[in-house]
Amino acid sequence: MQILIESPRGPEASADIAQWRAVAERRLRFVMRRLRGELLQAQVRLEDVNGPRGGIDQRCQIHLTTDGLGTVVVHATRRHATQALDAALKRAAHALVRLWQKQRRPARQPLRAVTTAASL
Template sequence: MQVLFESRDPDGAQQRTVAEQRVRFVMRRLSWLVPRARVQLTDVNGPRGGVDKRCQVELKTDQAGTVVITALARDWRTALDQALSRAARALRRVWQRGQRHQRTAPRLARPVTHQDS
């Protein structure tokens, strides 16, 4: 899986290795479904503080298209973990939805037998 990381904020750029490791860990069971992931960290309102750390995770898949999840939190790690958790859940749902449609085959009608009694 290819992991792309983007951040214009100097504090966010320090999270590069942590973000890449977390993406690989969270997506380890679904990595065959996700050839490329992009993580973008931005500070919404600059140095003012508050709940302003934004993490956007974009997962490109061959079968399910693109899954984009955004999370806001007080710190980078929490925003990253929340976004990855929600992205993994959404990807699992999309995959399971596809599996359900493949599994349900049309049922054949049983032949009706008439017994004369």
């Protein structure tokens, strides 16, 4: 699985970015460990929605490309970056499991006409 982590910030926060990237990669690998055979690429993007003004403005978007299940894109907005990451990972894992279960479940068979001995 290829992991791409993006966080558009200035060069002054390079130590924080490196630490956040390490945390994001570790959390992503942990959450997606059961479905790692299905995942081809994971892209994690963190952005500060309204800049330095504060508030609930850390948005984490996760774009997952799978082998046979299609593409899943989820996002979450929280006060802190790690909370946004955890919420987005929870949504992504839930969406992938639903798609995986949907693919495994056989289509329903149409009802067959029941013939009785009286109609023969």
